Amino acid sequence: MGEINTCLKRTFTIFNIIFAVFGGLIILLAVLAHVLTSIHGADNLENRTLSLIMLYVVGAITMVIAGLGAYGAHKEKKGPLIAFLVCMVIGSLIMLRIGFLTAFARPRMEPVLKEAFSKYLPLDQAPEDVQEMTQAIQSEMQCCGLFSYTDWRDNIPDSCLCHTEFEESECVRVLYKVLMTKKIYAKPCFPILMHYILLIADIMLAVVFTLGTLALLGMGLSSLMIHQLRYPNRAPVLLTVPAIFSPHPPKYQELQNSPMHPVY
Incomplete structure (x- = not known):
């Protein structure tokens, strides 16, 4: 007969299955993000590569x-259970720290990125790699310029x-050079980029706090199993009522309350 409670072992096994499935979902999410960002021409973003890794x-x-x-648990x-417990403690601390830092940094992402992108304006004088990346984003996301089409000045x-199949509300006709016009995308690219960046931040927050919660649960379950393995024959502790709280009256009270015999 095993030293670990069968119900606890089954609960811990189910927990590890859920934990493994969650890890597989994280890898699948990374693959999907890799494919989507490659389609949208974001291969040159260092932060994107670091996040995927x-x-x-x-x-x-x-x-x-x-x-x-x-x-x-099976053996x-x-x-292995102590190693698992140590990993859960370290993982929960790391996940909670990353989660709180990301939650506090999220509201400041937009002004920081806006200031960073503003350094490349005007776009027609930006480095060649920045221009190529911006044009790839414009083609895939149907937008023009980072903050406005005027970011390109007269070199749009x-x-x-804007292609003919797009609706008129998605396009705008602007004056190009002298007495010339161009039909371009009406939306700038920065708001669209911020939407995806904040979406990734929200997904990271969900992943981090879910992992932190699972780590805390794993800490509790593994601690119980280690305790049972360390003290396999310990009898359960039973709470007994002390004698001073006994419902029966004391002996001296019985003598005092007993009927007195007459003395002749």
């Missing part, structure tokens, strides 16, 4: 830790041109 690493580590915990070995590129 972090998602891959977190997903893989999550699945490995889940396997470690499941192995320790009833303290070593063909990536801003």
